[in-house]
Amino acid sequence: MERQVSNRYRLIEPLGEGGMGVVWRAYDELLDRTVAIKEVRYSGVGEAKRAELNRRTIREARAAGRLDHPSVIVIHDVVEEDGRPWIVMQLVRSRSLAQVIHEQGPLQVGQAAVIGGRVLDALRAAHATGVLHRDVKPENVLLADDGRVVLTDFGIASLEAEAGLTATGGLVGTPAYMPPERLNGEPARPESDLWSLGATMYAAVEGEPPFKRDSWAATVAAVLRDEPKPPVRAGALEPVIMGLLRRDPAARMPAEQAVRILYEAASTPRHPTPSGHPRPPAPQQDTSWQHRPDRTLxxxxxxxxxxxxxxxxxxxxxxxxxxxxxxxxxxxxxxxxxxxxxxxxxxxxxxxxxxxxxxxxxxxxxxxxxxxxxxxxxxxxxxxxxxxxxxxxxxxxxxxxxxxxxxxxxxxxxxxxxxxxxxxxxxxxxxxxxxxxxxxxxxxxxxxxxxxxxxxxxxxxxxxxxxxxxxxxxxxxxxxxxxxxxxxxxxxxxxxxxxxxxxxxxxxxxxxxxxxxxxxxxxxxxxxxx
The missing domain is CATH 3.40.1000.10 (Mog1/PsbP, alpha/beta/alpha sandwich)
Incomplete structure (x- = not known):
């Protein structure tokens, strides 16, 4: 017999599983639609701590659900059942940026500029309402079949990251995309999301994150002490990537400046030579997110x-x-x-x-x-x-x-x-x-x-x-x-x-x-x- 959550959502099949839970494809019996449900699991903590984390997860997921932005995953509902939260989200038919990089290799500069601009616009909208992400990485950037770029796990990743750091002394997630201040146990801030965006864009154009090492511990150490190796394929995106990867959050490139660079990188056309043939550098994608919500006419x-x-x-x-x-x-x-x-x-x-x-x-x-x-x-x-x-x-x-x-x-x-x-x-x-x-x-x-x-x-x-x-x-x-x-x-x-x-x-x-x-x-x- 198929399982139902909250006497409404019929679980169909798992779409993915991570250290903090399972994402299910499900059917909303009430509204007759297919949705995605994240079953959030906290392990290695006592009952009192788990109850606290559940309450905070629900509270922050509801806050994230108030975000209205085309590049932010839509949260339809938040329920608690069997002692854990279930986050009901829009089902986006897509592949993650991580999957695209793995299957196709590095992206072209223009493509990365467009994707980075969409994600940055989503982060700015979230930061304006006091919502942090804390887990920006290629796995959480969805490239939808309909052409959208969608940032997922808002309001959920933040609690998962904290739980992973405080529960057992370990770390949940990919340290290559976590800013040094978070690895040092400092509280997250908007600049922390910007650092993670820089690492994500680095991976998009180079094919791997800037601090990838052979082991988990070596990666953490590299984030904390090493300077990122300058990218070789970033082209016009190098200033924004390196600016976002500055170790000191106060010295990190501001979002407003990053927006301008991304816009220019995405909109600069490739001019032909006198012979009529294009110049060798990769052409750019023309799109814009400059100083405004992501809307149109x-x-x-x-x-x-x-x-x-x-x-x-x-x-x-x-x-x-x-x-x-x-x-x-x-x-x-x-x-x-x-x-x-x-x-x-x-x-x-x-x-x-x-x-x-x-x-x-x-x-x-x-x-x-x-x-x-x-x-x-x-x-x-x-x-x-x-x-x-x-x-x-x-x-x-x-x-x-x-x-x-x-x-x-x-x-x-x-x-x-x-x-x-x-x-x-x-x-x-x-x-x-x-x-x-x-x-x-x-x-x-x-x-x-x-x-x-x-x-x-x-x-x-x-x-x-x-x-x-x-x-x-x-x-x-x-x-x-x-x-x-x-x-x-x-x-x-x-x-x-x-x-x-x-x-x-x-x-x-x-x-x-x-x-x-x-x-x-x-x-x-x-x-x-x-």
């Missing part, structure tokens, strides 16, 4: 504050953007051929106006000897003025007395003014999962929003392919209810020739749509990337 507002809706998980790969050169291929199993790219003066091929029917892996480029076209400025309409955003690298015409405000948390600018209650948002955020087909991107995002019930009385009016600035674009038009009022939205998504994604998002009360639509048309006509 502004498609909802509530009580005057923007809600940022996540990129759809139903994306089969972390695809390259623009001039980026390497894909993180689904399902993280096979290397992707490196495409070549034209010189900066070579114009891109004109895209079709309709959506593609097959998977896309990047823009198609057709060589040509014609000079590159230029996008000239449109005349500023009467009564409007020119506005340039250095941060967003674009210019646009705005009605006089309208003001543009930079969002301090996002890569976006909001534009509003007298004469209408409508608002324009221009965003250049690189999404969590980069996209190539704007129609498919909007359809996927719409699917996620509807599944989550984000919009009240949502009605799609159209997701239409169009050509914009000589590039493939898509207009997503819809209505929804907000604070009892029906609003009308058009959201144009596109990439510039150099791969930067933009969204021009216009919303206004539905009753004023016909009167105010000309604002969006003029904004779109005068927008020019810099």
């Amino acid at each position: 502004p498609v909802a507002r509530k009580r005057g504050k923007a809600l940022w809706i996540g990129v759809p998980a139903a994306v089969t790969a972390v695809a390259a953007l623009g001039t980026a050169g390497v894909l993180l291929a689904n399902p993280w199993t096979t290397p992707t051929p490196t495409p070549t790219f034209p010189a900066p003066t070579t114009p891109p091929a004109m895209p079709t106006t309709g959506p593609t029917t097959g998977p896309t892996t990047g823009p198609t480029v057709t060589p040509t000897k014609k000079p590159a076209p230029t996008l000239t400025s449109r005349p500023v309409p009467a009564g409007w003025r020119s506005y340039t955003s250095a941060a967003g690298r674009f210019s646009i015409a705005l009605p006089k007395r309208w003001r543009a405000a930079k969002n301090p948390q996002r890569d976006s600018i909001s534009v509003s003014g007298p004469g209408t209650s409508g608002e324009l948002i221009i965003e250049w955020t690189v999404p969590d999962l980069p996209w190539n087909d704007p129609v498919k991107h909007w359809i996927g995002l719409e699917k996620e929003i509807r599944a989550k019930g984000e919009f009240s009385r949502y009605t799609r009016l159209g997701i239409t392919s169009t050509a914009y600035l000589g590039r493939r674009a898509a207009d997503w038009e819809f209505t929804r209810e907000r604070d009892g009022e029906l609003i009308h939205v058009i959201n144009r998504g596109f990439h510039t020739a150099d791969g930067r994604p933009y969204a021009l998002y216009w919303e206004t009360p539905d009753a004023l749509w016909d009167r105010d639509r000309h604002y969006f048309d003029t904004f779109a006509k005068t927008f020019r990337p810099g």
Whole structure:
């Protein structure tokens, strides 16, 4: 007879087992879904200590369950049965980073930058709420079949690590990824997670952790006393890896600085030589997590504050953007051929106006000897003025007395003014999962929003392919209810020739749509990337 936990979760099969318990595939009889359940076991401790650890495990797992981030494992439930905690989590169909490294060897720099950036973004979100991980390592970084990077064992690893250190004087876990202050018995801190991230990224690009030795004791000694051997394959990631592996936590590279380096390493394209062939260094992946939550386009507002809706998980790969050169291929199993790219003066091929029917892996480029076209400025309409955003690298015409405000948390600018209650948002955020087909991107995002019930009385009016600035674009038009009022939205998504994604998002009360639509048309006509 199959076992049930809490008269609800039917255990199906073990997915993995470690020193602190077993992870099961299970079926949630109440909600009719498959989940993962971690059965946490504490051994080698007395009953009083075990009861205390159980209480703390449940308390911290519940705290971790409040984290809302696409790169943090979702915790559905926490129960206690048979004297031990059971943590019910989202079942992520994936392979761990450790498994990928073992089977495929070191990752390319761009791939490691993307993965490191996702994990760092998850850690920053957790640290902002007071949650530490304490066990960041390749085994706990999941590379999902749908293209996500997910950090697991939040709120669980922290207790396991402590229990392993205090129960029998031994150490549970892999010391190669544990920071020296933890091995010295000092309390964990956010910098401790950063050290472990550095060791994880080192392993990603080198194939093994920086302090790997022949024995457990030798590894611990190396972490405590040795300097890490400089990586030879890290390329642009060497500064961030070595900065995170500084022995003194106070001297460790801050998360904000690491984010910038990872972003640059992931977004720097590989430029061709005069012969037209790519340069030898490994190309980089274009994606971004800079100074903001891991979200994408502004498609909802509530009580005057923007809600940022996540990129759809139903994306089969972390695809390259623009001039980026390497894909993180689904399902993280096979290397992707490196495409070549034209010189900066070579114009891109004109895209079709309709959506593609097959998977896309990047823009198609057709060589040509014609000079590159230029996008000239449109005349500023009467009564409007020119506005340039250095941060967003674009210019646009705005009605006089309208003001543009930079969002301090996002890569976006909001534009509003007298004469209408409508608002324009221009965003250049690189999404969590980069996209190539704007129609498919909007359809996927719409699917996620509807599944989550984000919009009240949502009605799609159209997701239409169009050509914009000589590039493939898509207009997503819809209505929804907000604070009892029906609003009308058009959201144009596109990439510039150099791969930067933009969204021009216009919303206004539905009753004023016909009167105010000309604002969006003029904004779109005068927008020019810099």
